Structures are given as structure tokens and as C-alpha cells.
Amino acid sequence: MSSYVGRFAPSPTGPLHFGSLVAAVASYCDARANQGQWLVRIEDLDKPREVKGAAQDILHCLEAYGFSWDGEVIYQSKQTAHYAIALQQLQAWVYPCTCTRKEIADSSTRQGIEGFIYPGNCLHHPIKPQAPVAWRVKTQDFVDHFHDNIQGALHQQLATDIGDFVLKRADGLFAYQLAVVVDDAMQGVTHVVRGADLLYSTSRQRYLQLLLQLPTLNYAHIPIVMNADGEKLSKQTLAPAILANDASTQLLNALAFLKQTPPDSLHNATLATIWAWAIAHWDIHKITA
Known part of the structure; x- marks a missing residue:
């Protein structure tokens, strides 16, 4: 194993959608292509926005799509003392x-x-x-x-x-910017691959890393997936949930969005075969801003 540690950190405010899948695929492929670890963290700090059962649904969906994470899943709601x-x-x-x-x-x-x-x-x-x-x-x-x-x-x-x-916050909840910095440091994360909607959060997180004397990380922000109206694909814009019975097709679509150009021969392949190809041929430099 290399010293690379990546992570995927969804919020349990609803099921995973295609935009979530793209972010997960990018972080997973980058970690595995670099012989690194890939962690999963549930960012459930904002309890008023959490959907009951969403965290487990997310984990089950990741398993159905062939993702395999290292170590235990960390829940931010249990990290507040830190x-x-x-x-x-x-x-x-x-x-x-x-x-x-x-x-x-x-x-x-x-x-x-x-x-x-x-x-x-x-x-x-x-x-x-x-x-x-x-x-x-x-x-x-x-x-x-x-x-x-x-x-x-x-x-x-x-x-x-x-x-x-x-x-x-005034309601007693810790803000995302502090929580993510503490969690990344505690989990030994070295590389963050995530959506460009969080690009402008990076300097705040790097500032807190500096003040807390924590290691700085490597960042890569992938393009945001848009819907037909030009809006970010999200739970707020009613993005449909990805389905387990469509995993191979959706995975290939995610790889295509990430400019990895999967060959036509993979369209009838198993999930394991698609993942093997994706990791072996992963090239983050093909992704354009």
C-alpha cells in the first residue's frame, strides 16, 4: 500500500444520485490507481436535514455498485468531542x-x-x-x-x-469547514477528490489546517454534473436516485463523464470487469475543468 489515503464523504440527506456517483467513482479510482486506501465517512452533522435511513441506503448502494472501502465507516455525529x-x-x-x-x-x-x-x-x-x-x-x-x-x-x-x-453555529452544531478538517486529519487523509462545488471551501480548510498545525492535503475538484436546466444535479434540484439494478450502465456513464472513454466492449461486462478496467486505465489528467 502507498501512503495515499482518499475518501468519499456523502451527507445522508437523501439517496445517492448520478452526481454523487461521479464523485465517488473519481475518488475511488484515484485512490486505487495509486495503490492507496479509500475511506467512507458519513457527514451527518446537520441533523435537521438528515433523512431517516439515508446513511444505510447510501452504504448499501455503494456496495451494490462494487465499491469496497477500507476500515470502519466514520459518522461525524459521533466525532463532536474532537x-x-x-x-x-x-x-x-x-x-x-x-x-x-x-x-x-x-x-x-x-x-x-x-x-x-x-x-x-x-x-x-x-x-x-x-x-x-x-x-x-x-x-x-x-x-x-x-x-x-x-x-x-x-x-x-x-x-x-x-x-x-x-x-x-448558534444552534450548537459544528460547521462543515471545521469538522471536515478535523476528520481528514484524524483519518490520515492525504488526497481529496470531490466536486467543484466545494472548490472555494478549500482555502478555508487550508487556513484551518494551518492554524491547527495539521498537514495540508492534495486536492482535485471534478466538474459538477448538471441537469437539463443547467442546475447542479442535487437533492435540492430533485435529482433521481441511482438504482442498484442499473449499476453497470451508470458506472460506465460516470466514467464517460470523467473523460475516461470506456470501450464499447465493457457494455456487457460484469461490474468487477468494469472496475478492473477503470482502475487500470485511470488518468485524472483527462478530466477538464
């Missing part, structure tokens, strides 16, 4: 915030790449001492330069592009 320790380690860089989204929208004068930039209302003290508190991290003057294995060279200045961002 997130609390990380937040404590960041005490010099975080501050309490009582602002609601509406208040931020009303008071912000700057638009970033993902919405309004937090104007720092609570930077020195919470403006509503009795209100529920979220915890934000100061982005300061952090400027990130990194090379994505698909998207190429990227540059982000957190203060102007994102602003101080939340690590723990």
Missing part, C-alpha cells in the same frame, strides 16, 4: 457572534464569492449578549495559493472573498 477540542485550540483566533443572516445581509457592504461578507459587528464583543452565540474565526490577512490537480492554480484572499466564517 471538534470541540479543535475549537478550543483555536481560541486565540475565534470570537462569539450573535448576528443573524438577515442582520448580516442588512449591515454588510461587501459581496463575496458565497454571499455577503460578515462586517465584523461582533468582532470585539457580541452585539446581543443574551442571544444564541455562533463562533467565527478571524480570517485576518490570509492569502491562499494552491494548485488543484484538475482546476489548476488558484488564489483566494479570505478576508475579502469569504470574510470571517462560522466554525460552530
Whole structure:
């Protein structure tokens, strides 16, 4: 085994759809082609959005499609003690915030790449001492330069592009950005292959890795799968679930989307044969941004 450790980390907000399959196939092939490990993590922190039974349905679907993961499946909902320790380690860089989204929208004068930039209302003290508190991290003057294995060279200045961002929400739930950084470090993840919808989260995660003195990772962000209306294929856009009885066809479609050009001879092949071909011929450099 090489030192490569990859992972697939779906959220149990519904069944897997074709966009999810593409991300899983890309991360799996890249790990196996590099003689690495491939882990599965269920990102179930946001309990209000979780669909009952979805986590097990996802795992059963992955098995039906021929995926085989290493080690036990990690559930974020069972990792919160580790997130609390990380937040404590960041005490010099975080501050309490009582602002609601509406208040931020009303008071912000700057638009970033993902919405309004937090104007720092609570930077020195919470403006509503009795209100529920979220915890934000100061982005300061952090400027990130990194090379994505698909998207190429990227540059982000957190203060102007994102602003101080939340690590723990006012409802007590830890935010994705902190949880994913802690989990990747604890699981020894070295390579992240995921959808380009998370491309602009990367600099936030690299910033937290720096503050927590954790290893930085290798990233590759694959193109987003769109529906006929040009929208990202997702549960919110009612993407249909992938079916176990259509596994071979869907797997070949995923490989074709990833520019791997599977030959026609695989159309009547077994899942095992398709996977063997996919891993042996995997070339991440064929994928275009």
C-alpha cells in the first residue's frame, strides 16, 4: 500500500444520485490507481436535514455498485468531542457572534464569492449578549495559493472573498469547514477528490489546517454534473436516485463523464470487469475543468 489515503464523504440527506456517483467513482479510482486506501465517512452533522435511513441506503448502494472501502465507516455525529477540542485550540483566533443572516445581509457592504461578507459587528464583543452565540474565526490577512490537480492554480484572499466564517453555529452544531478538517486529519487523509462545488471551501480548510498545525492535503475538484436546466444535479434540484439494478450502465456513464472513454466492449461486462478496467486505465489528467 502507498501512503495515499482518499475518501468519499456523502451527507445522508437523501439517496445517492448520478452526481454523487461521479464523485465517488473519481475518488475511488484515484485512490486505487495509486495503490492507496479509500475511506467512507458519513457527514451527518446537520441533523435537521438528515433523512431517516439515508446513511444505510447510501452504504448499501455503494456496495451494490462494487465499491469496497477500507476500515470502519466514520459518522461525524459521533466525532463532536474532537471538534470541540479543535475549537478550543483555536481560541486565540475565534470570537462569539450573535448576528443573524438577515442582520448580516442588512449591515454588510461587501459581496463575496458565497454571499455577503460578515462586517465584523461582533468582532470585539457580541452585539446581543443574551442571544444564541455562533463562533467565527478571524480570517485576518490570509492569502491562499494552491494548485488543484484538475482546476489548476488558484488564489483566494479570505478576508475579502469569504470574510470571517462560522466554525460552530448558534444552534450548537459544528460547521462543515471545521469538522471536515478535523476528520481528514484524524483519518490520515492525504488526497481529496470531490466536486467543484466545494472548490472555494478549500482555502478555508487550508487556513484551518494551518492554524491547527495539521498537514495540508492534495486536492482535485471534478466538474459538477448538471441537469437539463443547467442546475447542479442535487437533492435540492430533485435529482433521481441511482438504482442498484442499473449499476453497470451508470458506472460506465460516470466514467464517460470523467473523460475516461470506456470501450464499447465493457457494455456487457460484469461490474468487477468494469472496475478492473477503470482502475487500470485511470488518468485524472483527462478530466477538464
